[in-house]
Amino acid sequence: DFKSALDEVKPAFGAAINTLEMCRLNGMLNCGERHAHIQRTVMTFVEQVRKSERTPLLTCLLEGPGGSGKTALAATIGIESGFPFIKIVSAENMIGLQESTKCGMITKVFEDAYKSPLSIIILDDIERLLEFVDIGPRFSNVILQTILVLLKRSPPKGRKLLVIGTSSLVRVLESMSLLDAFNVHLNVPQLKPADMKQVLKELNVFNPADIDNAVTALDEEIPIKRLLMLIEMAAQGGDEGANVYKGDHKIELAHFFEIVGDHIVFRN
Amino acid sequence: DFKSALDEVKPAFGAAINTLEMCRLNGMLNCGERHAHIQRTVMTFVEQVRKSERTPLLTCLLEGPGGSGKTALAATIGIESGFPFIKIVSAENMIGLQESTKCGMITKVFEDAYKSPLSIIILDDIERLLEFVDIGPRFSNVILQTILVLLKRSPPKGRKLLVIGTSSLVRVLESMSLLDAFNVHLNVPQLKPADMKQVLKELNVFNPADIDNAVTALDEEIPIKRLLMLIEMAAQGGDEGANVYKGDHKIELAHFFEIVGDHIVFRN
Amino acid sequence: DFKSALDEVKPAFGAAINTLEMCRLNGMLNCGERHAHIQRTVMTFVEQVRKSERTPLLTCLLEGPGGSGKTALAATIGIESGFPFIKIVSAENMIGLQESTKCGMITKVFEDAYKSPLSIIILDDIERLLEFVDIGPRFSNVILQTILVLLKRSPPKGRKLLVIGTSSLVRVLESMSLLDAFNVHLNVPQLKPADMKQVLKELNVFNPADIDNAVTALDEEIPIKRLLMLIEMAAQGGDEGANVYKGDHKIELAHFFEIVGDHIVFRN
Amino acid sequence: DFKSALDEVKPAFGAAINTLEMCRLNGMLNCGERHAHIQRTVMTFVEQVRKSERTPLLTCLLEGPGGSGKTALAATIGIESGFPFIKIVSAENMIGLQESTKCGMITKVFEDAYKSPLSIIILDDIERLLEFVDIGPRFSNVILQTILVLLKRSPPKGRKLLVIGTSSLVRVLESMSLLDAFNVHLNVPQLKPADMKQVLKELNVFNPADIDNAVTALDEEIPIKRLLMLIEMAAQGGDEGANVYKGDHKIELAHFFEIVGDHIVFRN
Amino acid sequence: DFKSALDEVKPAFGAAINTLEMCRLNGMLNCGERHAHIQRTVMTFVEQVRKSERTPLLTCLLEGPGGSGKTALAATIGIESGFPFIKIVSAENMIGLQESTKCGMITKVFEDAYKSPLSIIILDDIERLLEFVDIGPRFSNVILQTILVLLKRSPPKGRKLLVIGTSSLVRVLESMSLLDAFNVHLNVPQLKPADMKQVLKELNVFNPADIDNAVTALDEEIPIKRLLMLIEMAAQGGDEGANVYKGDHKIELAHFFEIVGDHIVFRN
Amino acid sequence: DFKSALDEVKPAFGAAINTLEMCRLNGMLNCGERHAHIQRTVMTFVEQVRKSERTPLLTCLLEGPGGSGKTALAATIGIESGFPFIKIVSAENMIGLQESTKCGMITKVFEDAYKSPLSIIILDDIERLLEFVDIGPRFSNVILQTILVLLKRSPPKGRKLLVIGTSSLVRVLESMSLLDAFNVHLNVPQLKPADMKQVLKELNVFNPADIDNAVTALDEEIPIKRLLMLIEMAAQGGDEGANVYKGDHKIELAHFFEIVGDHIVFRN
């Protein structure tokens, strides 16, 4: 079933974009200047790979706390690059496979990319690809060594490749020499109050006058994922949740406070 | 025997409910406001999954000390949800199977769920699914990685899934990144004196006048499981144990004190 | 040879009792009030399982120092229960077998028990079943997980089961979550001077006038096994050892002191 | 596929030189006196192996920080030696192979070399050949032992061999007894300001008047790899990046400062 | 070759005694009162097993420093017992065999013994049987568990068995619960000056007048093995070494001192 | 290929001596009194094995820093013994073989030796035979146990065996109980200034008047291997390196100092 596993990974352009779109299901919101700067920077790398003859390979790591939007960002860049080969390597397609099968699949993606003049490979959630767990710690050294070598191996003459990795465990990657294997690494942060207000304004689920107040109920920094989940829960309170997003009515501040403050429900 | 193992797991609605009923054999008693609040909260999640188009996947962990009623609670929610697909994943059905077989079974349950519009999966006693033991510590990393990925993988378009996990080892789950893989976690507590009195009143095995006194013999906090076991032992003292529950006669306070205070019988 | 191994375990009632009798070859002596209280308590559990409809499963651990009489006690309870299915699970019948074979055998015993209305299973010397050794420490996690799950799995409707475990390493069992998996645990102690006198009186191998003196030569606490071994060695001193037990003549105090005090022979 | 793997390694002189040229794609620049001295020293070893009858085997390690030019230096020496057998052993050609296959390939290279009167073997990035990772740490002891023995085994009479190793982890190699297995080891350093100016002058991408200023923006010591990457990024800023290297126009100091100072882009 | 391995172990009485004789090639010398007391004590155990009906199994460990004469002592007792089944279990006959094969061989020896009315099994150099090494530490847990169980398993009715173990690592055996698995353990010591004089007198290789002086050159305590080796080396000094033992001439004190005091030759 | 591997080890007397001569390719020089004393001592052991009837087995370890001449010394003793069976067991002939194959080969050498009346086995570089690495540490316990047993097993009647081991890691061997498994161990030291002068005089590559001066440039203690390597490098400086050893001209002191003092070339 290695064979059939590989088939799933076969580059089929339309399918690839669909997979990338799945990573940002409800669309992209403006998360503030820091997120925007990261996106612009990586787009520069896209251009460098496209144009420079001296850059056959560029590797870039997006790291930051869980739920801060790394995968959505990488997917967006892939979509906007317009490169003919774009591929996301994710543990979701490799559940239960053996280490060596996973290595074969990852290597296959790189070798497919070497056949295209311009390629982007997204190594999503590298700690999951490595089967990492902090107790021990344990991980697949076979997969690690494969990635370490692939991140430094130049594509053949005339082919160019941009690799974008994502990870929430930058310190772990560092102790594995994986951090140094990337040319560049960028930190994707949690949202600060100003960023949250931006997001809430764009979502339009509170009365504009309530937004500043709503944000005071939240921690100083939270990931975009958590902000969206809290709003979603608060949106269930009314008569018909779906209407909130359509603008039919707004989330009540008091109800939002109740949900955020419920001490038996702990965070994520 | 992987095949035959899978057959046992095949979703058959009636059978599923029977299995859930087995988790609360002697019925559910009122365990006080904290238990009730948890139950209400998780029922909100059931509604959110049923109604919201933006929540294809919601994951929630019930954690707390051994015997505090987590599995009974999860089973009750499953039964009350009325969802067409409800499945409990438990180590009891996987005794002696190999890691990879267990992974296959767990993955199969999720893939079956993806075929139903609304599903609940209960991952019961996650530390047992992971074959965890504190010496070492050791556990199955293959199973852990499978669960970590499944807890984040969205069901296909139009399918919605609520995952309820239970565990007594929340600190261990945290160090495995499993805690952060759940959207929400709730603590199911031991009973406090007021909760115990509530339970004893409902059981009606003491003279009402004795209940306050009986509770003073117990620790400040005990799990529901232990309270029920002590009553059961005390009920053996009389002529015919079964009659106590039928109300024929009551447990003698002195006899109850003797059992609770027996120093050679240690707790559980 | 898994097959043939299983055959040896097949429940054959008479054979089972014979095996239990082997655990107390030279008969049971009165070891004092503490031993008697433990025996009475476990007999109560036998009655609870027999009569209560709310106790399909009761699990009880006998723990205490090596040679304190745990196995003999468990065997005695099994014999006296009169239950139709009684089985001792012991490492002696599994020498050199593989972990998975052992798991299969242990599980088979439980599944056989589920077919009988009333059953007792003795898990003897749990650390040996687990292949435990303190260096490392190492043990079979596969067997441990099997036992952890079996200790909590309810028999099918209408079947009732009492599990009695024995172990000298209660702290180890605790760190494996095995202690909490038992409903009750009881400590089987070493003998104190009063208990030793009781035993010596019953054995009738000293002149009654010598018993108090003989006991002063011994440590404050020793297991029954060691007391019997020392007497056995002292009994070799005379013309014909066997006669001592028949009452033909008594052990000389001086000879007893010499054996107990021999500094090159260390204890067990 | 061991067989086919070996085929890839077959010594074919022209191909070998092509592989070596790949290690210094954009040509060699003057990196200052320290780099030059190392190159002269290793060329002396080349001569010693060529001429001395008492030196059938000489082994030399180039160690230094990541990106300091070790591989490019080793490749250059190989090319300039004019020896009939030159081979680079690199993890890039062994991705995903098993330890024993890798050992077979490495041993095969040495045995091929023993058939040539004069040979150079480059063991590139020894930590990668060993599948080393600092967590644990883990590595392939089978491959390590193979290399330890091969580094000390004399070629047959009349055959002479120079082994050049490269590594960024000299402390690790030391604790593996690998450092002592080499006759000589040389440190390939990062560039100091004077060296950087030399490189920038030769590249001719800044106005000569700007070079001293440009260097002040950089750390006291950086590897050649990083200097080249920063220039490459800065070269993208203008109308047409490629022209900078052709001398059409120069990098603006301000633009260079901006790139070097961008705090969200971390180093490599 | 498990089969053929077992054949070598088949009990053939004459062969067994020959093997035991090999353990004390040059005959037994009087090593002083402490050695004599141990021998007498173990002979008492031989009698107890022979006569008592209450002692089907007795297990006894001889422990002490390397070369102190444990194996020679065990062999001597075996020979002198006159029991119909005597078997030495030694790592020398199991070189390179797999753990499970070794377990099978050890178990086979016990099962053969169970067929004889009176048996002695010598488990020689238990740490070697266990493949123990202090780094790690590592050892075969499979073999350890096999021995732990066999040391406690009673022979069938009417069969009696004395097990004699030897070991130089009593602390290690203790931490493996192996020490407690023996009924008795005895310490076989190094020789003290008085013991050495006894041995030298019996050997008659010095002038009687030189013996006291010779002993002053030695450490306060040395094992019998080392004393014999030093004498053997000193015996080479003269015209014809062999004559010393035949009494033709004596070892020169000065020559003995030179050998004992040679600082480049370290001890064993 | 176990079979074919064994064939390589087959004792063929001429071949054996050739292999030993390979260990001292450029002849033996006088390394001073300490080396000479060791050689004389081990030759005494050769005589003891040859003549004494009480010494069927003698085992001796040569330990000391890397390159101090242990292997050359062992080879020389083997050659000079004139014994009919001499065999060197070295990792060089076992590259890439599996542990069990290596064990089989080592055991085969001992069993071949048991067929010869007088034998010498050299276990060269024991840490390499054991696949030892200090990280972990790791090594082959199977090979270690094999060697531990073989070092103590007596050859059959009438056969005599001298085992000479070499190692640079005496502390490691001690912690493996390997040191105590040898009857004797001798330390082969580095050269002191007086020894170096002796070697330089015999080599005749300096003007006699320069020798004292040359030695001042060196460390207080260096192994013979390093001294010879430094001279070899210095010999390359002149017009024609080979002439130095033929006495055509001498090494210039200044050139020697330059090589010894080159700070970028680190030691071995």
Ligand SMILES: Nc1ncnc2c1ncn2[C@@H]1O[C@H](COP(=O)(O)OP(=O)(O)OP(=O)(O)O)[C@@H](O)[C@H]1O
């Ligand atoms: N800019 C954005 N606008 C709207 N939604 C976003 C944005 N960025 C992320 N999200 C949403 O937030 C959630 C988390 O984002 P994403 O999965 O990219 O985070 P992550 O950093 O990759 O998380 P993890 O660490 O778990 O991999 C997703 O549902 C995603 O669709």
Ligand SMILES: Nc1ncnc2c1ncn2[C@@H]1O[C@H](COP(=O)(O)OP(=O)(O)OP(=O)(O)O)[C@@H](O)[C@H]1O
């Ligand atoms: N509300 C309740 N009313 C009556 N019985 C209950 C209630 N909650 C739990 N029980 C009973 O208490 C016992 C323990 O409950 P349960 O198994 O759900 O606890 P748990 O927290 O899952 O324990 P564990 O940590 O061992 O998995 C069961 O017998 C269950 O039927």
Ligand SMILES: Nc1ncnc2c1ncn2[C@@H]1O[C@H](COP(=O)(O)OP(=O)(O)OP(=O)(O)O)[C@@H](O)[C@H]1O
């Ligand atoms: N009450 C008793 N009367 C007479 N003999 C007894 C009694 N209890 C135990 N013995 C004997 O003492 C010895 C040790 O008892 P037993 O094996 O039951 O102890 P244990 O606690 O199970 O030991 P271990 O920790 O080694 O498993 C056995 O020979 C047994 O027959």
Ligand SMILES: Nc1ncnc2c1ncn2[C@@H]1O[C@H](COP(=O)(O)OP(=O)(O)OP(=O)(O)O)[C@@H](O)[C@H]1O
């Ligand atoms: N002297 C030089 N002139 C021009 N480019 C060089 C020079 N030395 C190295 N480079 C270039 O710098 C980059 C890094 O060099 P190289 O790969 O040799 O470094 P390294 O020390 O082997 O790195 P690593 O530690 O990652 O193996 C390569 O692109 C190489 O072509």
Ligand SMILES: Nc1ncnc2c1ncn2[C@@H]1O[C@H](COP(=O)(O)OP(=O)(O)OP(=O)(O)O)[C@@H](O)[C@H]1O
């Ligand atoms: N009483 C004795 N008289 C003469 N020789 C003896 C005596 N005891 C032991 N020896 C000899 O001393 C040597 C070491 O004895 P033995 O092998 O029994 O010691 P050990 O304690 O078993 O050593 P190890 O710890 O290495 O197993 C043997 O050669 C043996 O023949």
Ligand SMILES: Nc1ncnc2c1ncn2[C@@H]1O[C@H](COP(=O)(O)OP(=O)(O)OP(=O)(O)O)[C@@H](O)[C@H]1O
């Ligand atoms: N007495 C000597 N005269 C001349 N050359 C010698 C002498 N002793 C050793 N050598 C040479 O020195 C070098 C190192 O010697 P050898 O290999 O015996 O050392 P070693 O201690 O075994 O080293 P290692 O620890 O690496 O195994 C070899 O080239 C050997 O030929």
Ligand SMILES: [Mg+2]
């Ligand atoms: Mg992500």
Ligand SMILES: [Mg+2]
């Ligand atoms: Mg539960």
Ligand SMILES: [Mg+2]
């Ligand atoms: Mg017992």
Ligand SMILES: [Mg+2]
């Ligand atoms: Mg390199």
Ligand SMILES: [Mg+2]
């Ligand atoms: Mg011995």
Ligand SMILES: [Mg+2]
């Ligand atoms: Mg050597």
